[in-house]
Amino acid sequence: MNLLNFDQNKKLDFIGVGRLCVDLNANEIHRPMEETMTFTKYVGGSPANITIGMSRLDMKSGFIGRIADDQMGRFIEQYLKNNNIDTSNVITDKSGTVTGLAFTEIKSPTDCSILMYRDNVADLKLEPNDVSEEYIKQSKAILISGTALAKSPSREAVFLALQYARKHGVVVFFDIDYRPYTWESEQETATYYNLAAEKCDVIIGTREEFDMMEKMELYDKSDDWITAKKWFDYNAKIVVIKHGAEGSIAYAKDGKSYTGSIFPAKIVKTFGAGDSYAAGFIYGLMKGWKVDTAMEFGSAAASIVISSHSCSDAMPTYEQVHSVIETHKGTSAST
Ligand SMILES: Nc1ncnc2c1ncn2[C@@H]1O[C@H](COP(=O)(O)OP(=O)(O)O)[C@@H](O)[C@H]1O
Numbered sequence: 001m002n003l004l005n006f007d008q009n010k011k012l013d014f015i016g017v018g019r020l021c022v023d024l025n026a027n028e029i030h031r032p033m034e035e036t037m038t039f040t041k042y043v044g045g046s047p048a049n050i051t052i053g054m055s056r057l058d059m060k061s062g063f064i065g066r067i068a069d070d071q072m073g074r075f076i077e078q079y080l081k082n083n084n085i086d087t088s089n090v091i092t093d094k095s096g097t098v099t100g101l102a103f104t105e106i107k108s109p110t111d112c113s114i115l116m117y118r119d120n121v122a123d124l125k126l127e128p129n130d131v132s133e134e135y136i137k138q139s140k141a142i143l144i145s146g147t148a149l150a151k152s153p154s155r156e157a158v159f160l161a162l163q164y165a166r167k168h169g170v171v172v173f174f175d176i177d178y179r180p181y182t183w184e185s186e187q188e189t190a191t192y193y194n195l196a197a198e199k200c201d202v203i204i205g206t207r208e209e210f211d212m213m214e215k216m217e218l219y220d221k222s223d224d225w226i227t228a229k230k231w232f233d234y235n236a237k238i239v240v241i242k243h244g245a246e247g248s249i250a251y252a253k254d255g256k257s258y259t260g261s262i263f264p265a266k267i268v269k270t271f272g273a274g275d276s277y278a279a280g281f282i283y284g285l286m287k288g289w290k291v292d293t294a295m296e297f298g299s300a301a302a303s304i305v306i307s308s309h310s311c312s313d314a315m316p317t318y319e320q321v322h323s324v325i326e327t328h329k330g331t332s333a334s335t
């Protein structure tokens with residue numbers, strides 16, 4: 001029995017919801033931001049990156065979000081179009097908002113950080129009115145990213161998207177994508193994350209992100225199985241907990257669990273691992289693969305992106321991911 005049911009009659013495969021931003025990745029790597037002089041501009045924002053990843057894997061994709069009425073906003077829209085992503089539900093915000101910027105600092109392959117400029121950003125102005133029931137209804141799956149829950153009206157827009165998805169049998173993927181700087185308090189954060197997670201079919205997050213959601217629980221210490229099983233009483237069929245270079249673990253509602261291996265990488269920077277893993281993993285599940293096969297595909301996609309300078313632009317094609325898997329067949333790169 002399939003854990004997830006993707007309605008093959010729907011004309012779109014996948015819709016990303018939420019943040020469309022710009023990444024400015026340091027060109028002079030292995031030095032602190034203070035000494036970095038030049039940056040390369042890429043489309044960014046976790047759900048944008050994942051949707052670009054899905055489109056590179058030939059999934060028919062669209063996006064629901066707001067962009068700023070500025071040069072950066074137009075750059076994002078054009079890039080999505082160039083990547084075959086339907087932008088009919090990407091709205092230009094005319095209220096004077098700006099594009100969210102993420103400056104990345106690459107001090108070493110393992111010491112990377114992000115400096116965010118997110119005051120008055122267009123993505124958080126997404127309104128319930130922007131969310132079309134008809135559009136969501138015609139997709140096999142949607143992806144919600146937690147950062148869009150941080151502020152109204154984007155928060156309400158996401159809950160409406162979740163409601164439409166559930167009503168029309170659209171599979172909901174939830175990438176926790178917790179960015180502390182967008183939130184007011186830990187209690188507020190945990191409250192909205194938990195409310196959203198209840199409505200999702202697949203929940204993907206790092207151990208630290210799930211710990212944030214469990215702030216109000218009385219657990220002594222974090223435990224992946226305890227984390228996962230709570231969600232099977234709601235709508236979840238699969239819960240994935242990512243552990244960075246140690247790989248990942250997935251629990252399924254049917255009681256099975258799967259350990260995800262990692263692939264060796266010539267790491268340039270660590271960010272982008274989660275977004276590329278998500279794209280590869282979701283692709284595998286949508287193809288009807290077994291959970292561990294989808295995890296392997298996600299890990300191989302991540303190894304490609306962390307070996308590259310960008311997140312969005314480095315999202316791999318099927319052939320690229322397949323070639324990494326073939327190259328490492330039989331070697332034990334796994335945890
Ligand atoms: N150092 C690494 N080498 C190879 N693969 C990695 C490395 N770090 C992360 N990955 C891959 O990317 C996945 C997601 O990474 P993780 O760091 O947990 O997520 P996030 O980027 O969301 O914090 C991991 O499960 C693993 O497959």
Ligand SMILES: O=C(O)C[C@@H](O)[C@H](O)C(=O)COP(=O)(O)O
Pocket residue numbers: 019021023043044045046047049102114270271272273274275276311
């Ligand atoms: O999500 C953002 O706003 C920034 C991303 O575009 C950025 O490149 C990044 O941090 C990706 O993060 P990850 O995939 O969760 O590691």
